[in-house]
Amino acid sequence: MNNAKQIDSLWLGADIVTLRDGRYNIIPDGALAVDNGGLVWVGPRSELPAFAPRQRHTFSGGIITPGLVDCHTHLLFAGDRSAEFEQRLNGVSYAEIAAQGGGILATVRATRSASQEALVASARARLAHLLAEGVTTVEIKSGYGLDEESELKMLRAIRQLAAGVPADVIATCLAAHAIPPAFRDNPQGWIDIICQRLLPQVKEENLADAVDAFCEHLALSPAQVSAVFDAARALDLPVKLHAEQLSAQGGAALAARYGALSADHLEYASEEDVRAMAEHGTVAVLLPGAFYLLRETQRPPVALFRRYGVPMALASDANPGTSPALSLRLMMNMGCTLFGMTPEEALAGVTLWGAKALGLQQTHGSLEAGKVASFVHWPLTRPGELAYWLGGELPCRVIYRGEAQ
Numbered sequence: 001m002n003n004a005k006q007i008d009s010l011w012l013g014a015d016i017v018t019l020r021d022g023r024y025n026i027i028p029d030g031a032l033a034v035d036n037g038g039l040v041w042v043g044p045r046s047e048l049p050a051f052a053p054r055q056r057h058t059f060s061g062g063i064i065t066p067g068l069v070d071c072h073t074h075l076l077f078a079g080d081r082s083a084e085f086e087q088r089l090n091g092v093s094y095a096e097i098a099a100q101g102g103g104i105l106a107t108v109r110a111t112r113s114a115s116q117e118a119l120v121a122s123a124r125a126r127l128a129h130l131l132a133e134g135v136t137t138v139e140i141k142s143g144y145g146l147d148e149e150s151e152l153k154m155l156r157a158i159r160q161l162a163a164g165v166p167a168d169v170i171a172t173c174l175a176a177h178a179i180p181p182a183f184r185d186n187p188q189g190w191i192d193i194i195c196q197r198l199l200p201q202v203k204e205e206n207l208a209d210a211v212d213a214f215c216e217h218l219a220l221s222p223a224q225v226s227a228v229f230d231a232a233r234a235l236d237l238p239v240k241l242h243a244e245q246l247s248a249q250g251g252a253a254l255a256a257r258y259g260a261l262s263a264d265h266l267e268y269a270s271e272e273d274v275r276a277m278a279e280h281g282t283v284a285v286l287l288p289g290a291f292y293l294l295r296e297t298q299r300p301p302v303a304l305f306r307r308y309g310v311p312m313a314l315a316s317d318a319n320p321g322t323s324p325a326l327s328l329r330l331m332m333n334m335g336c337t338l339f340g341m342t343p344e345e346a347l348a349g350v351t352l353w354g355a356k357a358l359g360l361q362q363t364h365g366s367l368e369a370g371k372v373a374s375f376v377h378w379p380l381t382r383p384g385e386l387a388y389w390l391g392g393e394l395p396c397r398v399i400y401r402g403e404a405q
Helices: 082-089 094-097 102-114 116-132 148-162 187-204 222-234 251-257 271-280 288-293 301-306 329-336 341-350 353-355
Strands: 005-017 025-035 036-043 052-060 063-066 068-070 135-141 169-175 210-215 238-244 260-267 283-286 312-316 374-376 397-400
Touching: 005 374, 025 063, 063 068, 102 148, 116 135, 116 210, 135 238, 148 169, 148 187, 169 187, 169 222, 187 222, 210 222, 210 251, 210 312, 238 251, 251 260, 251 271, 271 283, 283 353, 288 312, 288 329, 312 329, 312 341, 312 353, 329 341, 341 353, 341 374
Parallel strands: 005 052, 005 063, 068 135, 135 169, 169 210, 210 238, 238 260, 260 283, 283 312
Antiparallel strands: 005 025, 025 036, 063 374, 374 397
């Protein structure tokens, strides 16, 4: 053992569900060698090279998966919109609630009034539920500020939150979430502020990793989205888009033409949208929580995504109005039961393809040498169980960048 390579830790005694290439690709009785927070070797225990680990961990069976990736959330906000849930159950539509001053604008009012510290504290409490279920990478959007000062406050709060949790937190600027009431008669004025003032400051202070928008009849038009994306591209900021959730706007194809990381929701996506996404490498992010809570009937075109080879990610869309979801595993089940995904597709959707939707597929989302050592041990016999069980937190042991949590 004199020539054995020294490493921080070795993890043994479980089957490894690598998710390489978006498939289970299980290694029975596998081994993970970890050093400096990264994976230096992954393979069968019987083929393990000579390592001298400072720590050795041996499980008694079970499976190990990559750390889960929640690639679309609105976890940072203030206020409560449970009353709207009751309204919708009594027949009031999402659009009618928005027209009454509810919806996004209700959360905007509460978020503007909250301090940065209060926003961080409430988001940390919500995030804790996701982390307990094996999430090690999470995206969080702004978009409930809808003025220059409040959007910056939200993004600074996301960065502050990121510094204090055992997860990789990706920040997205969603100032183009809606047109603020103050700009109802001059929507271009808000677009100009985003493009000319807000995004340059976001870039200068490194407050966001990407730029998002909401392309919908009650939000931004395709032309307004294009203006925001032009400004983001000029600043070398990746883009993504809420697209085709409530109606067909051609937003997914527009996003794809901009090389968007992802187009999200997609219930009304057309074959033209899907073809464009395939051509430009844009991930389809499916959000069954909002579909479920809004009691929608138009399902995203999963069969078209398969036919054209568009990767499908799944995410919680955790937000106060349309998806108050704090379980990514529940979204896996909903992806299967509501959208017709397979359990293998669902697990790939919250690992490798979730990572790709954030531009992180080279470092996250599968268990391969050279990637981050973020993984989860589950006392289960089959990976399909992760999409099978409803409710409750399955017992698991989370390892974030080589450190057990």
